[in-house]
Amino acid sequence: MVQLQYLPVGVQGAVKLDEVRAEFAAIEFPFADEQSHPDRNAVLAARSTIQSAVVDNEFLADCIALELKLISATGFPRGLTPFLTIPDLGIRFAFGYWPPGGTPGPHEHIAWTITAVCRNELEVQTFDRAESYRRRELVPKNHFSAVAGRVGYIYEPSIHAPINTSADWSVSLHVSSPRGGEPIEDCAELAGLSTPRRRRLPPSTDPYSRVVATRARTQRVHVLARALAGMNVAAVPRLLDECAALGSHSTRKLAARTRGGTTALDERGAYVLRRTHPDLMLSRRIVGDTVALMTETTAGPVEDLAMNVVAADAIAYAAKEPLFDARDLPGRITDEERILIAEALEDSGLFTREA
Ligand SMILES: [Fe+2]
Known part of the structure; x- marks a missing residue:
């Protein structure tokens, strides 16, 4: 099972955000209202596009411009709030911010997601999902170091734990399926696994x-x-x-x-x-x-x-x-x-x- 793969940055032409959107439109993704996942080849094509884009400062500046609009409109968006959602496809683009030592802990993805390190670096521990559920405890599988420009993806349901072990802030770009937030069914409790629901803070009037x-x-x-x-x-x-x-x-x-x-x-x-x-x-x-x-x-x-x-x-x-x-x-x-x-x-x- 492929968990999270970090591949070398390809030397390809510059890709701006509009071009990325155009390339995504040409990939055979299901529409947002369809209850299906794309073929692996569609996710691989999207990863290839993001791989070219994330090393292009024009693309990153385009993304940051939308992120600043989001921050300005919301005060401060919690979690992975998308700065862009592609209409029809529902594919979400969001930035992740990682202070030194920052980690969401081991968590599970059931839908495809592409993660690009935009600034600084991250360490990613993956876990053997099937074995973890069988033993009812997290079973480590692989460990990756990802510096700025590296792009990974998840296709099958997977468990991983990214962490910023450096002394500086890191930034990641997350391009993900509209089905990413769906509840995980038919899974036993797994010690040490944090869920999006547990990680999200409730609105507070304090x-x-x-x-x-x-x-x-x-x-x-x-x-x-x-x-x-x-x-x-x-x-x-x-x-x-x-x-x-x-x-x-x-x-x-x-x-x-x-x-x-x-x-x-x-x-x-x-x-x-x-x-x-x-x-x-x-x-x-x-x-x-x-x-x-x-x-x-x-x-x-x-x-x-x-x-x-x-x-x-x-x-x-x-x-x-x-x-x-x-x-x-x-x-x-x-x-x-x-x-x-x-x-x-x-x-x-x-x-x-x-x-
Ligand atoms: Fe994740």
């Missing part, structure tokens, strides 16, 4: 969920901005501006540097921060020579920010004021330190910069 989403959004947008900054593509300046609008100070600085300007000149002027959700309950806590900003959540108090106690007055001010200019942070601190504290507040997701 104001803190907006903090988590804000932090996730700015981290991911920054990864996209770093990818864009290394591309020699006409759309990059416009897309970096979009990243800067959706990201945090790090992304604004990166966009400014890439444009050839000095870093974050605007933040030497007004740098106004607003509490990410008006109902967030913040408080200051001092322990020894450390000051922390605490947040009340439905799961109890959370500490998202801790720094030297020299920032105690500034943190107390941030805990009290829902909207303030970094230049007004009180305490015996320098203007440079005021900016650093404001940047840490923004990185925490508890505060968002006013445009």
